[in-house]
Amino acid sequence: MxxxxxxxxxxxxxxxxxxxxxxxxxxxxxxxxxxxxxxxxxxxxxxxxxxxxxxxxxxxxxxxxxxxxxxxxxxxxxxxxxxxxxxxxxxxxxxxxxxxxxxxxxxxxxxxxxxxxxxxxxxxxxxxxxxxxxxxxxxxxxxxxxxxxxxxxFGDPEQTPTIEPLTLKKGRKLGKMEKIVKVLKMIWFTLIYVTEFLLRGLWVSDGKTVVRGGEGVEMWPRKLVTAKFSLQDMKTVKTAVTDATINDVLFGVISSGLSKYLDYRSPDGLQEGLQLTGVALVNLRPSPGLQDIKELMKKNAAGAAGWGNKIGVMLFPVYYHRRSPVPLEYLKRAKMMIDRKKLSMEAFLSHQIGYFVMRFFGPKIASLLNYRVICNTSFTISNVVGPREEITIAGIPVVYMRTTSSSVSHAITMHMVSYAGKADLQILVAKDLIPDPEKLAKCFEDALIEMKEYAIQYQK
CATH class of the missing domain: 3.30.559.10 (Chloramphenicol acetyltransferase-like domain)
Structure with missing residues (x-):
């Protein structure tokens, strides 16, 4: 033996x-x-x-x-x-x-x-x-x-669901000067975003709002609601802005929806452009989307390709705006911010910083750093691509697939999973701070509908 x-x-x-x-x-x-x-x-x-x-x-x-x-x-x-x-x-x-x-x-x-x-x-x-x-x-x-x-x-009990990796659009070939400018931008944005990440772990925090949590809020009673989106609607909005992605649309919806909800909860008004910062977990694997499980389970899978927690952290700011006359402005702002984040090495370096702190100072200090980042920001957001086709378990069709996580010190935690043409956003809230999460979900759903209707008119 x-x-x-x-x-x-x-x-x-x-x-x-x-x-x-x-x-x-x-x-x-x-x-x-x-x-x-x-x-x-x-x-x-x-x-x-x-x-x-x-x-x-x-x-x-x-x-x-x-x-x-x-x-x-x-x-x-x-x-x-x-x-x-x-x-x-x-x-x-x-x-x-x-x-x-x-x-x-x-x-x-x-x-x-x-x-x-x-x-x-x-x-x-x-x-x-x-x-x-x-x-x-x-x-x-x-x-x-x-x-x-x-x-x-669905309809083929012998076949497991197809895992179709997301395809990344190849950009045009850059000239020498454009490559130099791109590298300089990468260095600049990396310095800015990594510095902000470290400061968030120390003392810099979002301003006080009705949706802001903080230390100890992770133990408060929770309520969970679902905002339901159509993937086709998100794709319609995506095509209205050049090179936009579903993630761009999601953050545009979050920005617009939070502005609507803050208008409802704070009728006396807030400062225009008030920042609410989200914490997003980012996949660091070379291939985006779902993975071939046989590849993930290879014992000798190296680097970011194999099984485990291959994730980094990005801080995603969204801004409060009073009733923007052009709904797609939220998407354009979100895309500009996310493009800069993608160009930087924030996600990779946040992972490396965590590894360094874990190795030299131990898990308690690493955990405290992450906890402080959560306490000093306003919400959690993630997006996982689920199966594109309908699936069954033991021969019974699956109607929806959703996910959420344990509560954290945020008053709002959001996780979106797409499945068979639908995208469901699970919204977990501290109900003593946000007693009406159904209203918040409706604000997000209305935000996407407004963007879609404007996108259709825009494209005519």
């Missing part, structure tokens, strides 16, 4: 098990009809998920406080939790009930450490499955790519 050697956690994994930056990813699947407990257990047992080392290992901490993964045999039934009765308040629909259930999980329900750090909640009464995965096991791209092995294409 071979001797199994414990494997130390990666720097990213150590960060996410610290109390101040402890994170669990909650992915919810809405189904067309209820899924049976035994059928779900069978699907998981036959999948690549439990064969993955991270999903079949315990988190162990030694006497010196160092964390390790220890391989064990997985009992799937210990990880699948059946909730046969309705959850939440009476009289609400299935989606609201599931959102309320997840909102409670985000604050006060850690994963047990006497088994691998994942579990699946089967909400039979609401035709939903909630998959909870500790962030130490991997980032959103890794985990989404692995979870998709549980599913099959």
């Amino acid at each position: 071979g001797f199994q050697i414990d494997e130390p956690l990666s720097p990213g994994g150590r960060l996410f098990v610290q109390p101040a930056t402890h994170q669990i990813i909650n992915c919810v699947l809405g189904l067309e009809q209820p899924l049976g407990y035994d059928a779900l257990v069978t699907v998981i047992s036959d999948s690549l998920m439990i064969k993955h080392p991270r999903f079949s290992s315990l988190l162990i901490t030694d006497d010196q406080g160092r964390e390790f993964w220890r391989k064990i045999e997985v009992d799937v039934r210990r990880h699948v939790i059946l909730r046969p009765d309705p959850v939440g308040e009476a009289g609400i629909d299935d989606e609201e009930a599931v959102n309320a259930y997840i909102a409670d999980l985000t604050v006060s329900c850690p994963l047990k450490t006497n088994k691998p750090l994942w579990e699946v909640h089967l909400l039979s009464a609401h035709k939903a499955v909630v998959m909870r995965v500790h962030h130490a096991l991997g980032d959103g791209i890794s985990i989404m790519s692995l979870i998709l092995t549980l599913f099959r294409k």
